[in-house]
Amino acid sequence: MIELSGLTKRYGDTVAVNNLSFTVRPGIVTGFLGPNGAGKSTTMRMMLGLDRPTAGDVLIDGQHYDRLRDPLTYIGALLDAKAMHGGRSAFNHLLCLAQSNGIPRSRVHEVLDTVGLTSVARKKAKGFSLGMGQRLGIAGALLGDPRILMFDEPVNGLDPEGIHWIRTLMKSLASQGRTVFVSSHLMSEMALTADHLVVIGQGRLLADTSMADFIAQNSRSYVRIRTPQRERLLDVLHGAGTVVVETGGGVLEVDDGKPEHIGELAARHQIVLHELSPQRASLEEAFMQLTAESVQYHAHTDVPMDASPGVPGTPDVQPLQQWGDDWTRS
Numbered sequence: 524m525i526e527l528s529g530l531t532k533r534y535g536d537t538v539a540v541n542n543l544s545f546t547v548r549p550g551i552v553t554g555f556l557g558p559n560g561a562g563k564s565t566t567m568r569m570m571l572g573l574d575r576p577t578a579g580d581v582l583i584d585g586q587h588y589d590r591l592r593d594p595l596t597y598i599g600a601l602l603d604a605k606a607m608h609g610g611r612s613a614f615n616h617l618l619c620l621a622q623s624n625g626i627p628r629s630r631v632h633e634v635l636d637t638v639g640l641t642s643v644a645r646k647k648a649k650g651f652s653l654g655m656g657q658r659l660g661i662a663g664a665l666l667g668d669p670r671i672l673m674f675d676e677p678v679n680g681l682d683p684e685g686i687h688w689i690r691t692l693m694k695s696l697a698s699q700g701r702t703v704f705v706s707s708h709l710m711s712e713m714a715l716t717a718d719h720l721v722v723i724g725q726g727r728l729l730a731d732t733s734m735a736d737f738i739a740q741n742s743r744s745y746v747r748i749r750t751p752q753r754e755r756l757l758d759v760l761h762g763a764g765t766v767v768v769e770t771g772g773g774v775l776e777v778d779d780g781k782p783e784h785i786g787e788l789a790a791r792h793q794i795v796l797h798e799l800s801p802q803r804a805s806l807e808e809a810f811m812q813l814t815a816e817s818v819q820y821h822a823h824t825d826v827p828m829d830a831s832p833g834v835p836g837t838p839d840v841q842p843l844q845q846w847g848d849d850w851t852r853s
């Protein structure tokens with residue numbers, strides 16, 4: 524287990540981590556989420572004894588990191604895949620780590636095999652692609668066969684095959700009863716990987732909950748409706764006491780509505796529907812809602828809500844590829 528109590532880190536006037544208390548448990552993948560600058564990396568560095576807390580405590584299996592004997596056998600971490608000696612081969616990089624932690628040479632071969640780098644083991648790490656570097660970093664984390672694993676943004680920059688591999692690996696490590704703690708800003712990725720979520724914003728704990736509860740508590744469920752008889756349907760729905768939100772583009776939304784009730788009501792009044800679909804906000808939407816007030820970086824598009832690409836007088840705007848792609852300090 525990893526236990527944080529009142530963990531705090533200040534850099535001058537900046538409170539990077541603010542009185543964080545939570546426990547990371549074995550047997551599941553725990554996702555660590557937060558907007559850019561929320562304090563995820565600082566928290567992970569303190570867990571590994573790389574940064575000293577201003578206040579509070581973090582314990583690994585009941586001990587401080589710097590009191591662990593052969594720490595790689597307790598906790599393995601991938602913090603920065605580029606943090607290695609580029610002139611060393613993958614094999615030698617791992618061998619150095621193994622020798623300084625009392626781990627047998629045979630284990631180096633095993634972890635190279637696990638991460639699929641055996642064929643390039645003698646190549647220098649500086650020639651590795653981002654994905655190969657991530658795999659080598661993960662091999663280092665696995666080297667001591669630790670019960671606890673920690674990965675900081677492990678899928679950053681990986682191709683779909685690499686992402687799938689890391690996802691499967693994390694789940695299989697958790698199913699072996701290990702503690703797996705993984706940070707990410709990719710909401711969709713966390714939805715597929717994590718069983719439990721710890722969400723922080725501006726260094727503070729915002730949620731510590733199961734994935735299912737997080738979505739249920741933070742997301743909105745609604746019915747989306749499109750009809751060529753908009754005015755008629757609005758009258759009928761209002762007449763039935765239903766609150767309807769018009770969201771533009773001819774789309775109507777009914778919060779917590781039942782599609783069957785709306786469909787039957789429309790049928791009774793012979794109103795044609797082109798769409799009647801139940802919707803539940805994704806993890807990404809739930810996350811954005813929860814962290815909205817604590818986001819340190821905001822995208823500046825300065826585009827009116829109804830601006831459309833290609834229309835004279837309105838700027839041409841491409842949708843963001845991924846939430847958080849275009850954040851700049853406000």
Ligand SMILES: Nc1ncnc2c1ncn2[C@@H]1O[C@H](COP(=O)(O)OP(=O)(O)OP(=O)(O)O)[C@@H](O)[C@H]1O
Nearest residue numbers: 534537539557558559560561562563564565566708
């Ligand atoms: N060494 C440092 N000196 C001063 N400020 C720092 C230092 N390290 C982090 N910070 C500040 O602490 C806050 C938290 O940073 P941190 O890197 O932990 O966030 P993060 O959640 O990992 O962000 P990201 O997702 O962008 O990597 C930020 O405001 C950052 O600027």
